[in-house]
Amino acid sequence: MNVRRVVTGHDASGKSVFVSDETVGPVETMLMPGYQNHSLWGADTTPQYPDDGSMPQWHSYFPPVGGFRFAILTFPPLFGSEAPADLDVEAALADVEEKMPGMLGYMDLSDPGMHTTDTIDFEVVLEGTVVLELDDGAEVTLRAGDTVVQNGTRHRWKNPADTPARMAVFICGATHERVPAR
Template structure:
C-alpha cells in the first residue's frame, strides 16, 4: 500500500528535507507506470548521530523484475532489517550525518558508490589517512576499513550510497573480512 504522508520527524530531518522515492514498473498491459505499492518515504533507522534510510535493495544481480519479484524480495526483507549489505545483492542507502556525528570504524564486503548530496564529511581510513568529501564529490569505497565524521558543529551532511556485493581481497596473505558495528 502506498503512502503519501511524510514520515515522522527524525533528528536528521530537522536539518534536511525528508527523502521521497519514486519507483517505476509496468501495468498488466506492459505500459510504464509509477508503482505505488511501496511508500514514497523509505524506512530508516537512527543510530547515534546518523539516520540510515533504505532507499531500495536487490537480492541478486541481475535483478529479477518479472512479476515484481524484486519488489516482493525488498518488502520481505524490511521487517528483518536489510543490514549494511546483501550477499549477492545491492543496497541503496542514504545516510544523514548530524553535526558532530562520527561513525565507528567498519568494513563491508562491498564496492560502495557514493555521492555527497549535502554538507561535508571527513572520510577516515583505517590507516589514519583522511580526506574531506564535499557536496557533489564522488567516492568509490572498495572494501576498505573506514569511518565517517561530520566535523561541523552546525551543519548536517547527506550521502547517497549504492553498495554492491564484492569479494574482499587478500592482502599479504590475509583474507580481509567484514568488520561491522551494530547500527542499533
C-alpha cells in the same frame, strides 16, 4: 528529513507504470544520535525484469554477493566524536541490531566507527562536509558533489562541521578475502 521514493515497474502487458510514490522516514538509533539512514531500496539477489515494482526481500544492513542497497545517510554535526555520556551501551547495541540487522558484525568495537565490509560502495555527498578516514589515519575531506568509490577498505565517516551532511549511497555485495562471508 523524509525522502520521497517513486518506484516504477511493469504492468501485466509489460507497459511501464508508476507503482508507488511514498515518503520514507529515517531509521535512527540510540547509539548514533542524529544519524539518519533512509533505506530506500535493496535486494539480496540480482533484480529480474519484468517486475511489478514491489520492494525486494532483504535481510541485513549490508548486502551479500549479488545483492545491493540504496540509501541516503545524514551525519549530524560533529558526528564521529564522543558517544553520549549517559548512553546505555547494551541497550544501544540491541537497538542498532534491531534496526540495522548485521551492521555491528562489521564494526570494529575497539575503534568506534571503524569498519570493513564485503561491499563496493558508491557515495556522493549531497550537502555538507564529511571526512573519510582510512585505517592508517589518512583522511580526505568531501563536500557537496564529491564522490567516493569505497572498495571494501577499513574506514570511518566523520562530520566535523556544525551543520548536517548528507550522502547518497549505493552498496553492492562483493567477495572480499579479508571479510568472512556472512
